[in-house]
Amino acid sequence: MFTSTEQSVNLHRPKVGWLCTYTPEEVIYAAGFQPYRLLPDENSNTGNDRLLPPTLCPYTRRVAAALEEGVYPDLKGLVVxxxxxxxxxxxxxxxxxxxRFVYLLDPPRRFxxxxxxxxAAQIGRMIRFFADAGHPVTRESLGAALALYRETGFILERLAGGGNGWVADGIGTLRHYEMALAASRSSREAFNRQLGASLDAETAAPAGENPAGPGRPGLLLTGAPPPAGLVKLLAAGSLRLPVYQDSCIGSRYWHSKDNYAGLDGAAAIDEMIYAVALTYMQKPPCPRSLEYSRERIYRGLLEKKLLKGIVYHDLNFCDLSHYDYLMLDKMLEGSGIPILKVRTELGQRDLGQVQTRVEAFLEMIT
Amino acid sequence: MDSFKLFSDSLGGNLSRKLLSTPRVYALAKQIFIRLKNFSFEASRMAAETALEQAAAAFRGENMVAWTSAFFPSEMVHAFSLIPFAPEGAAATAASLGMAPQLLRFADQMGFSNDACSFHRCAAAGTAGEYFPVPDMLLASSHLCDGAPQLFRYLGRRYGKPFYILDVPVFPGEAGERYLARQLKELVLFMEKTSGRKLTRKAIREAWENSNRAGAAQLRVNTLRRHLPSPMSGEDALGFVYLVLVGKGHLQTARIYETLARELAERVASGGPDPAGERFRLLWMHLRPYYKNDLLGIVESELKMRVAFEEINDVYWPPLDPERPFISLARKILSNPALGPARRRLARVKELAAAYRADGVIHFSHWGCRQAVGATVFLKDQLRKDGIPFLSLDGDCVDPNSFPPGQARTRLESFLELLEQRAG
Incomplete structure (x- = not known):
């Protein structure tokens, strides 16, 4: 249902590529662009040393290589x-x-x-950049964008049925992942329509996979953004366990936009910008955080006894996911909860190598 | 004589914290590293002695110890009269003592990924092996390095000690200065609470003035180093890295740079070294290997490519204002040319290459350093456009097994040939 992303892209808006979930799509949208997330697929080229050295994160190397190969020909610009x-x-x-234009946004690591x-000052700076490039963000356009992005949350909440605050509940592992991909690349109006329609069509997960029902112990997929193949492996092998996806294509993407409430009317633009900044600083943090917020997420899951096992995706050459793993591994001491560290470079070949380990791990916990 | 081997052998290869806490060890270290060693400059001897004395004080528990990451503003530590201890610097010392392979193996066992920075892996293993003094607090900053703040959090949890991490934004300007200055004020409260000491205006003024005095002397040093032929080798100049790591704000740092400025002025006045030893001049970027090796000997003595200046010795910041201590310290941190888009670093490299009349640039590319190594492709492309030869020399500052000397020699010889061709 959510896999055909290209069809739902708004053709009237020029596309602007983005990568990190600290990038406020709403603001890009309000500038008249179609935000389009760049996520390399498993068959993409890892790049070569002419662009970035091989000791850097494969996500960035693959995106650089894809851009050079012309995989994204119709991007008007990029926000990195x-x-x-x-x-x-x-x-x-x-x-x-x-x-194309390439803009650098500087999100803080404290919240x-x-x-x-x-x-908020950085978002204001980005808005001035867009204005100088002939794409102004107005109070009206930003207000409309905030309302649109907030609406997604309403529909998701109804679809997921509340639960633990994890979108996984009631949606299904793979569909959850595909929805995140679709939402981050599609016209948000079209995505919301699709999402709303799915409320009527099917409220339960696909047969045999991850049934609805909040509070069920499950599997945590965490760490660096996982390749789609890893999610498919877990969806296929985790039987009736829900998979909580703490990643940039999971809960870090589907965060609450409640701060936008009441801002689509007569609010000043500075007030809206502040609400955007607050929203992104309050979202589930990634391992780049310098605060205790990652520990709080893990501790919360442990205390609620929501975990039967953890699959940690440790991206090669990513210091942040590496230290996050060390912290989590230490927290699990004595808990009896098994953890499987899966290292990849986001490629198909890596998945072939980890498949047996993942399957054995899932057999052990299910 | 291999001083480090002699020292290690004298202790039977046993460098535990308990042993390093004893006065006997420091008497021995002082004898081997300070009195018996031939320093090219009195300032180098003073720097080595300062490092040794601070390490001794930290190990003996004579004062509270603050662990600091490489780019943390050490003025804050000296304003509180704490002893700074740089675990990344300790990793370099461990490498020079030949302990790195053993520590890196231990880091593997601790679960550290072998693609992480070897400075950090060694530092983590050194704490687990109880080689280092126990910290009272850990202080890090986020700029330039993703790994250091995460390592400090990890070590803070390991010791059960409080830590504070400065989030340094990448853009200079009012918003960034305000954000950073507020954190520095919060840091004061954190340090007051953790140390039980009150930071006074007098202490801030002293540390800030010490920092300015050192910076002014270092600028004199750097100006003297523009002389042809260069009055100081890269080997000697890279030896002041300890002061770069933890010296800012300490009175002795100012005295050391003032001594060095005086010595260089005398050397320049007397005509300096033999010009025949300087066929080409280089700008050196990033660090050097710290285990036993002869990289700089090959570069400078054998191939006669003199390192005229190093990126780490650059004084890029404006003087601190003791009347506006936090804003001015924030401004100093944010003025680092390596912070943010690489165009800033590139612009500074070009300025330095011109100022020091460098014929080429060598970047020692420490394998696990994402920040430094990540920019090498960009730097090479851009410098080439300006006709500045650039060599990225792959290696590792700490792990001797990740530095193939034969390959390095071949690449250096090829680089020399390139410079010769350009010179006609």
């Missing part, structure tokens, strides 16, 4: 977030080699009041 060293270097390369203010 300074999420980590590798993303910053991707920006450096694209900035020099691309004939308190001063960080929100800093991020």
């Amino acid at each position: 977030a300074n999420s980590c060293n590798a993303m910053l270097h991707l920006y450096n390369v694209l900035r020099e080699r691309s004939d 308190e009041q001063t960080a929100v203010e800093y991020f």
Whole structure:
């Protein structure tokens, strides 16, 4: 249902590529663009040393290679977030080699009041950049965008039926993943329509997979953004366990937009920008966080006894996921909850190598 | 004489924290590393002695110890009269003592990925092996390096000690300065609570003025180093990295750079070294290997490519204002040319290459450093456009097994040929 993303792209809006979930799509949309997330598929090229060195994260290398190969010919521009060293270097390369605009956004790694203010200033800076490029963001366009993105949350909430705050409940592992991909690349109006229609068509997960029902112990898929093949492996092998997806194509993407409530009327644009900054600073954090928020997520799952096992996707050459894994592994000591670390470079070949281990792990916990 | 081997052998290869806490070890280290060693400069001897004394004080528990990451503003530590300890620097020392392979193996067993930075893996293994003084607090900053703040959090949890991590934004300007300055104020509260000490205006003024005094002396040093032929080797200049890591804000750092400026002025006045030893001049980027090796000897003495200046010794920041301590410290941190888009670093490299009349640039590319190595393709492409030869020399600062010396020599010889061809 949600796999045909290209068909639902708004053809009237020029596409702007983005990568990190700290990028506020709403603002790109309000500037008149169609936000389009760049996520390399497993058959993509890992790139070569002419663009980025082989000791950098494969996500950035694959995106750089794909852009060079012309995989995304119709992008008007790119917004790269300074999420980590590798993303910053991707920006450096694209900035020099691309004939499109390439904008660097600097999201903080802390989330308190001063960080929100800093991020609001950065979003304001991005809006000025868009305006200078002939794509102004107005109070009306931003208000409309916030309402549109907030609506997605309403529909999802109804579809998921509340639960633990994890979209996985009631939706199904693979569908959840595909929805995130579709939402991050499609016209949001079209996506919301599709999502709303699915409420009427089927409220339960596909037969045999991850039944609805909040609070059921399940499998946690966490760490760096997983390749689709890994999600498919888990969906196929986890039988009737829900899979909680704590990733940038999971809960870190589907975060609450409740801060936008009441802002689509007469609110000042600065107030809207602040709400956007606050929303993104409050979303489930990724391993780049410098605060205790990752520990709180894991601890919450452990305390609620929601975990039967954990699959950790540790991206090669990603320092952030690496330390996050070490922390989680330490937290699990004495818990009896098994964890499987899966290292990949996001390629098909990696999945062939990990398939047996994943299957054995799933057999053990189900 | 291999000083490090002599030291290690004298202790029977046993470098535990308990042993390193004893006065006997420091008397021995002082004898071997300070008195018996031939330093090219008195300032180098002073720097080595300062590092040794601070390490001794930390191991003996004479004062509270603050562990700091490589780019953390050490002015804060000295304003609180704490002893700074840089675990990344300790990893370099461990490498020079020949301990790195053993520590890296231990890091593997601890679950560390072997694609993580070897400075950090060694530091983590050093804590587990109880080689280092126990911290009272851990202080890190996020700029330039993704791994360091995460390592400090990891180590803080391991020791059960409080840690504070500065989130450094990438863009200079009012919003970034305000964000960082507020964190620095919060850091003061954290350090006051953790140390039980109150930070006074007088202490801030002293540390800030010490930092400015050192910076001014370092600028004099750097100006003198523009002289042809270069009055100081890269081998000597890279030896001041300890002061770069933890020295800012300490009075002794100012005295060391003032001594070095005086010595260089005398050397320049006397005509300097033999010009025949300097066929070409280089700008050196990033660090160097710290285990036993002769990389810089090959570059400078054998191939006669003199390292005229190093990126790590650059004074890029404006003086601190003791009347506006936090904003000015934030401004200093944000002025780092390696922060943010690589165009800033590139612009500074071009300025330095011109100022020091460098014929080429060598970047020692420490394998696990995403920040430094990630920019090498970009730097090479851009410098080539300006006709500046650039060599990215792959290796590892800490792990001797990741540095093939034969391959490095071949690449250096090819680079020399390139410079010769360009010179006609």
